[in-house]
Amino acid sequence: MGWVTIMYYEDNGCSMTDGGTQDEFTRPDDPASDPLFGLDGEGEGLDNIFRNRGLLVIGEVPDRDRIVGRDEEMQNVANQIKYITQGQKPNHVIIYGEPGTGKSLVSRHVSQRAIESAKSLGTDAEVVYIECNTVDTKTRVARRIVFDLLPEDADMNVNKRGVGWAEYFENYLWKILDRYYEGVIVILDEIDRLQDDNNKILHELSRAREKGSTDSQIGVIGITNNIQYGRELSSEVKSSMRAEDYVFHPYSADELEAILKKRKDAFNAGVLDDEVIPKIAEVCAVDKGDARTAVDTLRNAGEIASNRSASNVTLEHLDEAIHRAKTDKVVRLIEGTPRNGKVVLYALAKMSRGKDVEDKFPTGEIFDRYETAARDIGADNVSERTVLDRLLDYDYLGVVDSVKDHGGFKKGTRRLHALRKDPDVVLDAVVRKEPKLRELESGIGK
DNA sequence: CATCCACCGGAAGCCGGGGAAA
């Protein structure tokens, strides 16, 4: 959950001095029935929509019977790492595919099961899962592996600071492995987020046994949603460490529908309108078949219904949830871009509203609209050259489609720009990130 | 054909902020 900004407006007619005006919300004697949180003391009625909202929170590894449509992928991964159950060397695996196609899910689930099988067969094995978008340097990765594998009761003192990545390996990791583990699987998620020469750590891990660093069997599963990176990595890695690589394809609408239905029991019986799940599946299947977004959207629709104290989750709530999901996506893309860039986007969104989707605008026109917007909010405006740069940035980010245009009237090569997202969505996103633009919007109306 | 238009996009350099180094 993210933080929600709540604004309070002062009530002018209110005097704080005299009288003992108490809280509007009188506290109940029993905190278990505090109406402020919708409690009634019985644990009932806390929520008329959700029974178990946790089923719709991404990040936990679900039971095997909630995994849908990835049987082949699971078997493929299992075939590569199964040797660890016998205490033998697992193969390395590289997985790539679009976001939300079950890469992390399958890797974690299969690895976990392999480790359990190994343990029950008497092999000491463990799995380490690392998200490289936060653990993004060689040293951090090495440190995470060491501390994750270090048993609680180990009589080994590991320095937390001042240790280089190679030292972590030399001084600690190999020793820990030799002492406690016959096999380890290391999952490196979003491996493309590792900084520059990250393949060194891949190399070190994957060749450890051949180099005689340890007797333990190490299997690496590298995950990336950057197809390009995945290709380069897998060809390079394949030759040097013989890793198998797999592509996870997006979920179909049917699979998405099945995934969502498996999580239907997050809701109370009967509150979820029948059309909701198929609609989400349909919408998300068109947009890259992203299961994460699908589940998020279902949860959001439920939350919107819940906040409204509605008795059912309806298509209306869903439409709002979809809009919110799209807005969130754009917000994520544009946060971190310069303020003037957002004003440029604002200008383009304003121009695009009500126009044909195919309509494109030359840089000059956007610049003019941008200038008035910048003046309206009292921001110092940038040159046309910079506006062009901002538009090209957004093109790279996938918010704007920017193409070269040859042979206009009395014009050489020029560029035309159009939004790749719904203008209303972009407008909402920009307005959310830029308070001045929000004032402008709410002031003028449309 | 040469010229012109109106923009593209690379290069160089300025500036301020932030983080590392001293």
Next chain:
DNA sequence: TTTCCCCGGCTTCCGGTGGATG
């Protein structure tokens, strides 16, 4: 803490582009 340096946003400058024009 101060100092230094790097980076990203921005500007200015300028050669490039390619159909229209006469």
